[in-house]
Amino acid sequence: MSSISRREAMEAAAATIASCLLPQASLAQTRRRSLVVALPNRPGRLDPVLGNDTPSLRILSNVFDSLLRFDYAHDSALKPALASSWVRQDGRTVVFELRPNVVFHDGSVMTADDVLFSFDQRRTSGPNGDGQTVAAQYQRTIEAVEKLGPSTIRIKTRSPDPAIEKKIAAWSCQIVSQNAFERAGSWESWLKAPIGAGPYRIADQQRDTSVTLVAHDAYWGGRPPFERIEFRVAPEAASRQNGLLAGDYDLVSDVLPDQFSAIASARNLVVVGGPTVNVRVLVVDTTGPWLSDRRFRRALSLAIDRRLIVETLWAGRVDIPENMQYRDFGALYDTTAKAPGFDPAEARRLVKELGYSGEPITYRLMSNWYPNQVATAQILIDMWRDVGINVRIKSVENFSQAQQKPINAIWDSSILLSWPDPTALAWRLMGPGGGWNKLGVWKSDDYETAGRVLEQSVDLEERKRANKRMLDIFEAETPLIILHNNGAFYGKKADLDWTPYRSPIMDFGPFNQTRS
Amino acid sequence: MTSFVLIRLLRASATLAIVLAVAFFVLRLSGDAALETLSIDAPSEALSAFRAHWGLDEPLSSQFISYVRSVLTGDFGRSMRDGRPAAELVAECVPITLAITFPALLLGVALGAPAGVYAALRPGTGFDRCVMLAAVAGFSTPSFVLGLVLVWIFSVSFGWLPSGGATNWRHAVLPILTLAPSGAGTLARFIRNAMLDVLSQEYIRTATAKGVPWRRIVLRHALPNAAIPTVTVMGFMIGQLIAGSVVVESVFSWPGVGRLLAVSVASRDFAVVQCVLLLVTLTMITANMSVDLLYAILDPRMRRERATAR
Numbered sequence: 001m002s003s004i005s006r007r008e009a010m011e012a013a014a015a016t017i018a019s020c021l022l023p024q025a026s027l028a029q030t031r032r033r034s035l036v037v038a039l040p041n042r043p044g045r046l047d048p049v050l051g052n053d054t055p056s057l058r059i060l061s062n063v064f065d066s067l068l069r070f071d072y073a074h075d076s077a078l079k080p081a082l083a084s085s086w087v088r089q090d091g092r093t094v095v096f097e098l099r100p101n102v103v104f105h106d107g108s109v110m111t112a113d114d115v116l117f118s119f120d121q122r123r124t125s126g127p128n129g130d131g132q133t134v135a136a137q138y139q140r141t142i143e144a145v146e147k148l149g150p151s152t153i154r155i156k157t158r159s160p161d162p163a164i165e166k167k168i169a170a171w172s173c174q175i176v177s178q179n180a181f182e183r184a185g186s187w188e189s190w191l192k193a194p195i196g197a198g199p200y201r202i203a204d205q206q207r208d209t210s211v212t213l214v215a216h217d218a219y220w221g222g223r224p225p226f227e228r229i230e231f232r233v234a235p236e237a238a239s240r241q242n243g244l245l246a247g248d249y250d251l252v253s254d255v256l257p258d259q260f261s262a263i264a265s266a267r268n269l270v271v272v273g274g275p276t277v278n279v280r281v282l283v284v285d286t287t288g289p290w291l292s293d294r295r296f297r298r299a300l301s302l303a304i305d306r307r308l309i310v311e312t313l314w315a316g317r318v319d320i321p322e323n324m325q326y327r328d329f330g331a332l333y334d335t336t337a338k339a340p341g342f343d344p345a346e347a348r349r350l351v352k353e354l355g356y357s358g359e360p361i362t363y364r365l366m367s368n369w370y371p372n373q374v375a376t377a378q379i380l381i382d383m384w385r386d387v388g389i390n391v392r393i394k395s396v397e398n399f400s401q402a403q404q405k406p407i408n409a410i411w412d413s414s415i416l417l418s419w420p421d422p423t424a425l426a427w428r429l430m431g432p433g434g435g436w437n438k439l440g441v442w443k444s445d446d447y448e449t450a451g452r453v454l455e456q457s458v459d460l461e462e463r464k465r466a467n468k469r470m471l472d473i474f475e476a477e478t479p480l481i482i483l484h485n486n487g488a489f490y491g492k493k494a495d496l497d498w499t500p501y502r503s504p505i506m507d508f509g510p511f512n513q514t515r516s
Numbered sequence: 517m518t519s520f521v522l523i524r525l526l527r528a529s530a531t532l533a534i535v536l537a538v539a540f541f542v543l544r545l546s547g548d549a550a551l552e553t554l555s556i557d558a559p560s561e562a563l564s565a566f567r568a569h570w571g572l573d574e575p576l577s578s579q580f581i582s583y584v585r586s587v588l589t590g591d592f593g594r595s596m597r598d599g600r601p602a603a604e605l606v607a608e609c610v611p612i613t614l615a616i617t618f619p620a621l622l623l624g625v626a627l628g629a630p631a632g633v634y635a636a637l638r639p640g641t642g643f644d645r646c647v648m649l650a651a652v653a654g655f656s657t658p659s660f661v662l663g664l665v666l667v668w669i670f671s672v673s674f675g676w677l678p679s680g681g682a683t684n685w686r687h688a689v690l691p692i693l694t695l696a697p698s699g700a701g702t703l704a705r706f707i708r709n710a711m712l713d714v715l716s717q718e719y720i721r722t723a724t725a726k727g728v729p730w731r732r733i734v735l736r737h738a739l740p741n742a743a744i745p746t747v748t749v750m751g752f753m754i755g756q757l758i759a760g761s762v763v764v765e766s767v768f769s770w771p772g773v774g775r776l777l778a779v780s781v782a783s784r785d786f787a788v789v790q791c792v793l794l795l796v797t798l799t800m801i802t803a804n805m806s807v808d809l810l811y812a813i814l815d816p817r818m819r820r821e822r823a824t825a826r
Contacts, residue, residue, distance in 0.1 A: 041779075044597045053555075127599065129565045133558040188599065207598070207605070208779050209682070209771040234680055234769045235778075238664055243679040246671035398784070399556060400548035428557070435556030 032215065034228040035496070035508070038240045038252040042211050042233050045191050046202060048174045049124050049131040052418070057171070058253070058506040059211055059231050063105075064174030064196035065220075067096050067115070067153075068165055069511075072501040076328040076420040078165055082110065082175050082197060082220070083153070091160030091458040092143075098151040103218035104177040105201035112147040117178035119145040119155075124172070127187035135172040137418065137428075162458045163421040170419035174198075199224040199509035209233055213508075222510035225497070229508055244269060244491045251496060253506070255489040256371055257315045263491040273489035273500045275318040277326050277417035279425070280370060282380075282481040285441045288408030290361060295350045297478040300410075301340055302347040303387040309379055310484050313372040318487040323471045324480075328420035328502075331460060332467050337475075340482050347387040360392045362409035364402040367395065370486065373412055403439055414486055416504070422467045426480065427451050442479035524808060528801040535797040536587070539790050540580055544572075549784040553596055570596060570786075583790075592794070593787030595780075602787040605776060606795055610758065612682065613765070613772030616691040617757045623692060624699025624753070629746075631700070632707030636742075637734065639712060647704055654701025663694040663767040680769040691768045695761060699753050706749045710742035717741075744814055751807035755800035759792070 043056040048064050050056075067083035070076040080086070083096035102110040117123060119142065124135040141157040141164060148154050157164055167173070180195035193202050199221065200213035211231045215224040232249070234240045240252040241259050245266055255263060260271050282300075290296045306320050323337040365377050377393060384391045394409070396402045402411040418424040429436045431451045436442065450473070453466035474480070490500055499512055550558075550566040558566075567573040571582065586593060592603040628651070635647040670690060671679035681687050714720065715738055723733050762774035769775075773792060780788040 044783075128569050129562065130554070132562040132565070133554045136559055136562070137557060191598070206771065208775060209769070232681060232769065235766050235775075236660075236769075239667070239680050239767055239769060242664065242667045242672055246667070246675060246679045248671070248679050248681070398547045398552055398782075400551040401546065403551075403556065433559070435558075438560065439556075 032225060032227040033250075033496075034230075035226050035250045036230045036232060036248065037506070038232050038234040038243055038249040040233070040235050040237075040240070040254050042205075042208065042231060046205065046211065047126070047131075047176075047191060047194050049135040049172050050126050052134045052137070052171050054504045057504040059213075060174075061198070061505040062200045062213055062229070062508050063194070063198045063202055064176065065198045066169055066174045067098075068169035070169055070420065070503075071511075072503060072505075072507070075330065076503075078169055081169070082115075086165065088165070091162070091456075092157045094155050094165060095148065096153045096155070098153065099220055100151065102197050102220045103216075104180065104197050105195045105216050106177055106180050107218075108177055108179055110175060110177075110197055112150055112153055114178045115153050115175055116145055116147055117181070118175045119173065123176065123181065138167040138170055138172045141167075160456045160458050162456075162463065163419060163423050166419040166421050166424075170424075200226075200229060203228070219510070224509055225513045226508055241491065251490060251492040251498065253488070253490050254371070255491045257313060257317070257487075257489070259491070260315060260489070268494050269491055270494045271489055271491055273317075274487060274502070275485040276488045276502050276504065277328060277420075278414050278486040278488075278504070279321055279324065280412070280414045280483040280486050282410045282483065283413050283436060283441060284410050284479060284481065285407035285439075286477075286479055287441065290354075290356060290359065291408070291410070293354060294477050296354055296356065297481070299347040299350040299354075299387060300384065300389060301478050301481045302343045302350070303383050303389065304340070304380060304481070304483070305342045305344075305383060306340065306484055307342070309376055313375055313379075314484070314487055317489070318485050320484045321482060324415075324426045324474050324482065325422065325467075325471065326417055326420070326425075328417060329422055329467070330420070332422055332464055334464075334468050334471055337471055340475075344383075344387050347389075351388045356388070358388070358390045360390050363391050363393050364396045364407075364409045364411040365393045366398065366402060366412065370412060370414060376483065377412075405439075407439070407441065410481070422463075422470070423451075423455050426474065427454065427470070430479065431455070442477070444473055444477060444479075447473045447477075520812070521805075521809075524805050528805060531801060532794070532797055535793060536584070536790070537580070539793045540583060540786075541576065543784065543786050543789055544576060544579070547784050549596060549786060552784040587794075592791040595788050596785050597783060602791040605788055606773065606791045609771065609773045609776045610795070612770070613758060613761060613774065616688050616764070616770060616772070617695060617761050619688070620692045620695035620761075621699055621753055621757060623696040624703060625750075627696065628700035628703030629707055632704035633711055633734075633739070633742075635704065636708040636711030636715065644708075647708070651701035651704040651708075654697035655705075656701075657697070659694055659698065659763050660767050662697065663690065663764055666690050666693055667767075680767075682770050687768070687770075691761070691764050691770055694764050694767070702749060702753070703746070707742060707746050710745045711738055714738045714741045740814065744811065747807055747810050747814065751803045754806075755803035758799045759796040 039055060039058060041055050043051050043053065043059060045051060046060060048056060048060050065081050067081060068086065069079050069081040071079045082099055082102055084099040086094055086096045088094050098110065098112060098115065104110060119139065124139060125131045141159060141161040142155060143158040144156045146154045155164065174196060177195040181190055184190035199216055199219045201216045202211065203214045204212040210233060213229045215227055217223060234243060237254060237256050237259065240249065241263060243249045244252045244263065255271055263269050264271050284291050284297055286292055286297065310316060310318055310320065320339040322339050325333055325337060327333055363377060366373065368374055381391050381393065415425055415429060418428065428434055430442060431437060432448060447470055450466040450469040454463055454470065457463050457466065488500065488504065492498065497513060498508065501507060549572060550563045554562055554566055571579055594601055595605055631647045635644040638644050667679045667690060670677045677689050678687050720733060720737060723737060758773055759777065761772065762778055764770065765772045765774035766778060776788065777792045
């Protein structure tokens, strides 16, 4: 019988304990948290060429990647993504070098052909041509996408487009696997589990109920920080709040200001978020009686105490933009511009000067499509009454009712900065082909001339001048009344490492963790 | 009896036709499905293509005629959101809704009926007042308020039940508890009043004077007679099985017919809304016809009247 010394016995015991603990430690390192996220709704169809609404941006940004991406921590600076580098050759041409070894969710490796296919009409037009609506907003100027080599792509636009890289990074230009699309055989099959190259793949989806993502560990940008994310639809704000308080959800979106204290007072929960790049406006039909006079529109704007609205309805947690622009414009941001003023005395003077005698102005109001919409409308009615303007609310159910002709009214809307450039804000809707331009609610030849320069010039100074001119016209003409930036607030477990952006995108990938 | 059923079938068909027409025209006149689905940003060509694809560019009368033709052949149209057949979507949601509404109905009957009978047998007592107070509270408390209170108690405070979703049976408990009090309260009040009416009839006094035991009077004479008005209420309650839980389904994120209807109305998904409304109407009509037939079985006077009429 062999004898064992006390030292040997202790070493053996230590080795046994270590062998038991080490795998645990390594397991702990690899184990990731799974999340349940409650949202008011989910995208109808899971392909970014078919939807750029808030639910699509929130969920699909985790599934699909484009050639370029935005660094939201640094004023939406452009960064390489599926392209490792890019070079602008002239006003119409950008050449992209593809990142090697990018793996799609089905395990295949991305090629230049996948990029060509992703911009091809077979994909961008969508089922029954539905994709024209969304994809066209970003790809309208693209004339050709060409393969110059196995990993080199050239994108040419019909006319000079200084913002094309930003549009590509923004939406609808995400790259998908051509083989997977063709294997699916139909849009119906494809939309059950589309294959992209983002940090998460779609594992399950239930109509109007949930979308479940699981980590794509071969993601080019690093290991996704969460194992599984289940986005659950909880349409009622109170239900989302209760679910968070009960511990059913790790994160809830669309927290209303009057819920802040209830969530923040819970021991393990916090409210995060703030103003987004989405400006709340009142659209004015400038062809209507009284509304056609820019002094009257100016009086409507000057009568509004925006600071009071922000403080009372938003707990002071959103801000007011300095005219129709964001810091994300970079060098194009006009630092001399100011936020819309509050001057009831001047508003009263303008109303008197016009000889307005209380004829009712119609305000077509939807019921809380936007947070605090009805409360804001009631405050506005009082503020306008104070300066002698008689505005009457007409309740409508949806946007098509709000915009039904003849309009002769004002109505609520918001403009999302779809890509960080002035062409993505008011110009997108008020410029030729834009929704409000088509409605014919305002037209300005000067604005359109300056807008064309802004849209097509690649000379920075020329673009700055055009942008300044457009902002000045906007301020003088007041075709839209700026209220404030919309807020996006989230309730989350305090130990959840996730940071919201100023965009509707909810990024659960490694870049969000890098930031936090 | 045959003519009785035939007349009711004719009335039911007329009701169905009216609902079908009203739903069709009101939906189309209250918003542009192309704009609601594709948004104001959509290029004109895309809007036109959408309208052409779904036949929305045709005159309303032509749209209606082709819709009626399709319905008569069993085709209820397709969802504009994902192209799936509307009937298939509705059929998927019906069992999910019934999973909460049917148990809620049973629970309502189990609580409301004995409470109403017992309260009627002891009118004016403390028990009667308590039952009536609970009944009024049950049917007058809005379901979204009750739902949120129950979530607060059972999910947030005690953590016993999930606050929403539809993954397993535990998710159904709070929606059922939210739906049941309304039915229980309504039923308790109706049964109590019906029983009090019957108990004040002369034949009950006669039976009592003849020395018939009270238990026998209640079971053989009062309850069957009180069942007639009660059956009417039950008919309404059964009719609401499909569409009576829109609010509760929203509060508890329960993916049933109510949620489908709410989402489809918001997105002007015509085919789905119309299909749900037709189903709801059919359920109501069937419930009402069943009640009418039950009257005949429960009330011998009606059988005699009909026999005399023949």
